[in-house]
Amino acid sequence: MSETDRDECGRFTGEVTEQDILKAFDRADAPFLTAAELGEELGVSRQAANYRLKRMREEGHVKRKQTGARSVGWWATIAPEPSPETLRDIEATEGELEHGETISQAEMKKRLGIDR
Template sequence: MSENARDTGGRYSRKLTEQDLLKVFDYETDAEEPMLAASEIVDALYDRFDIDVSDETVRRRLRSMEDDGTVSSKRFGARAVGWTALVAPRLDPDVAADADELADADRDEYTALNDL
């Protein structure tokens, strides 16, 4: 089975990426609720990014990411599984470049956190 996302017409639109999943964790989790079920991830992918994929596609990708150490899972009972991200999503290259430029331009105006 494919890990491609489908558009509203049922056509494959693009491949579901690890970054898509990591962004969901970034938006949908916090310290009080750090875990999501696969169905919650599916809903958030659709609601936030208009990515329509099946629960099974998400679970398959999450298991692969768990093997890579990117996410972690925990079983709750016989069938329920919660997932949490162990890393943050990568910054968009344009955002990263802008941040680097700002950091270089303002380096003398700020004190590093470690120096406080």
């Protein structure tokens, strides 16, 4: 999440970015999240999460569906941007595979040095 500090009243002084929201969807085990769940994940109110989700919906980055009388489920329609570390890993392995060649996830982790 972006740098978010609280002021003396406990209010957040930082801003949650669209990337923070997209990454929260990416980490979720569920196919969709409610604004309350997203707010809890990001440390902001349900209202703040709902406001950002509505703006992102206008931009086509998320979709929503009414799941009950007062419940709405949200999901991302785009992936978050890769981190600088991921981009470096991709660049380090670029050109190692022939066009159309595939390898297993385990082999890719081994090649990237993240074999656990």
